[in-house]
Amino acid sequence: MALFECKLYSHVLHEPSQVAVYAPDRKNAGMSDFNVVLLLHGMCCDGKDFFMRTGVAAYADAADAVLIAPSCGNNYFADGQNGLKYETYLFRELIPFLQKTFSLNTSREKNFILGTSMGAFAAVRLGLTYPDRFKAVCSLSAPLDLKTAVETLRDNIRDCRRRAFCSVYGSCEQFGGSSADILHLIERTPPATAPFLWLYVGRNDPLLQINKQTAEKIREKGFALSLETDDGAHDWASWDRQAKRFFDLYVGK
Numbered sequence: 001m002a003l004f005e006c007k008l009y010s011h012v013l014h015e016p017s018q019v020a021v022y023a024p025d026r027k028n029a030g031m032s033d034f035n036v037v038l039l040l041h042g043m044c045c046d047g048k049d050f051f052m053r054t055g056v057a058a059y060a061d062a063a064d065a066v067l068i069a070p071s072c073g074n075n076y077f078a079d080g081q082n083g084l085k086y087e088t089y090l091f092r093e094l095i096p097f098l099q100k101t102f103s104l105n106t107s108r109e110k111n112f113i114l115g116t117s118m119g120a121f122a123a124v125r126l127g128l129t130y131p132d133r134f135k136a137v138c139s140l141s142a143p144l145d146l147k148t149a150v151e152t153l154r155d156n157i158r159d160c161r162r163r164a165f166c167s168v169y170g171s172c173e174q175f176g177g178s179s180a181d182i183l184h185l186i187e188r189t190p191p192a193t194a195p196f197l198w199l200y201v202g203r204n205d206p207l208l209q210i211n212k213q214t215a216e217k218i219r220e221k222g223f224a225l226s227l228e229t230d231d232g233a234h235d236w237a238s239w240d241r242q243a244k245r246f247f248d249l250y251v252g253k
Contacts, residue, residue: 003051008097012089019094020047021102022057022067031103035065035251037112038095038134040119040126043161046071054240056247063252065112066104070094074160077122078180080168091130112251113195114138116239121146121182127195128185136196138246140239141205144214145183147176149207182214186221197225198250200242202232 002023010017023031037060039050047069050056060067070077072086079085099106113134115123120142127137143149150165150172169175177184197218201211208229215227228245232238 003057005048008094010089010093012085012093017089017094018047018071019098020051020067020069021098022051022060022069023102024061024064024066026064031066032105033064034105035063035110035112036104037065037067037114037247037251038123039067039069040077040113040115040122041069041071042115042117042119043074043164045116046073049236053236054243056240056243059244059247059251063247065247065251066102068095068098074118074164074167076118076164076168076180077126078168081170082167087126090126108132109135112136112138114140114243114246115142116140116236117142117234124182124197124199125180125185127197128182128189129179131189131193131195134195136198136246136250138243138250139197139199140242141201141207141211141234142199143207143210144199144218145210147172147181147183149210150175152210183217186218186223191222191224194223196250197223198228198246199225200228200232200239202234202238203229204231204233205238206234 004021006019008017041047041049050069075084075086077086079087098104111134113123113127120139123137124139124142127134169180175181199211199215201208218225
């Protein structure tokens with residue numbers, strides 16, 4: 001196995017960027033034989049947290065998967081109003097560079113995306129925005145209806161999180177119905193073309209009801225999805241447990 005911690009200058013961001021790449025060790029197997037999982041971190045974290053706080057490397061070994069874990073600060077992996085174009089960076093610069101450098105498999109059937117919290121919202125949003133790129137999406141504790149989450153949980157959202165949302169998306173009014181709004185995306189994305197959505201939220205997570213309500217709206221539109229719940233919370237222990245299940249059930253299938 002090998003874990004590469006890369007620091008690259010981004011011509012899109014106009015600043016250095018960081019990404020961790022994990023490759024399993026398999027004799028007589030080239031990099032193009034492996035599955036590829038894009039890992040998107042939550043707020044106040046970075047890509048390396050997946051390797052420090054979960055057993056994702058072991059799950060990747062068992063599923064014959066390469067892991068790509070970029071870092072985006074608190075910018076939702078989006079092209080924000082603050083001028084930082086993280087979505088463009090991912091899909092026009094970083095991923096093509098890594099595909100070429102490591103000879104990664106680019107087929108839809110071999111590519112997956114997994115995110116936690118802020119990164120889980122981004123995973124679903126990007127999966128619906130680029131449905132031809134990913135076979136399945138794993139969302140761990142996403143604020144799926146982000147506008148409602150920001151409005152209803154206003155008193156429980158730390159100032160840094162509120163500032164991050166406003167920096168990237170402006171006001172709730174500007175966000176609602178925009179191309180970043182998942183409720184808008186499910187109206188314009190043909191369900192038959194979309195990746196499978198594997199959604200998880202713990203029963204002790206403040207985002208439980210938002211996940212249940214939004215999942216039902218997505219299901220009503222004809223999208224293939226599974227909503228998983230257990231006694232977990234909005235924490236790494238819960239996400240680690242469910243990440244293993246996703247790798248076992250879908251990536252290594």
